[in-house]
Amino acid sequence: MRNSVAGAALLVVLLIVVVALSIGSVRLDSATEDELAHTSSGVIKISEGWLNFFREQPPLMNSISALPVVLAGYRVPPIWKGANHWGVGRQFFYHSGYDAHRILFLARLPTIALFAGLCVVMYWFVLWQTGSTMWALIAAALTGF
Numbered sequence: 001m002r003n004s005v006a007g008a009a010l011l012v013v014l015l016i017v018v019v020a021l022s023i024g025s026v027r028l029d030s031a032t033e034d035e036l037a038h039t040s041s042g043v044i045k046i047s048e049g050w051l052n053f054f055r056e057q058p059p060l061m062n063s064i065s066a067l068p069v070v071l072a073g074y075r076v077p078p079i080w081k082g083a084n085h086w087g088v089g090r091q092f093f094y095h096s097g098y099d100a101h102r103i104l105f106l107a108r109l110p111t112i113a114l115f116a117g118l119c120v121v122m123y124w125f126v127l128w129q130t131g132s133t134m135w136a137l138i139a140a141a142l143t144g145f
Helices: 002-026 033-047 059-071 085-094 100-130 133-144
Strands: none
Touching: 002 100, 002 133, 033 059, 033 085, 033 100, 059 100, 085 100, 100 133
């Protein structure tokens, strides 16, 4: 029992470090070209309920990434109807008057949370398979770093 409590405590410390490093690394990164279209698509799917916008991509991850953006009050201007998703993304981020860096940061947070969840799943899986807290922590650390 003591070994599992210590392992869980070390896992929490590991997760804090991994999340802090992830947030620090994406905080001031510039946008990739597809992030603009994916995030604006997710905002449209959540706020407008229009799932046919940017149909080439499944709506789940776009919507998950856009959820903090929508909760923060950002909306895509009404130019999106009948427009190209790449152009809508550029318009939403750089010509709508919003802070593009803040929108990007908010949109990247769910991916970081899913990444931390992957570290936890890896820990539990290796612990279940081997029964070793040490190997479970190593697997979680390798996943996180």
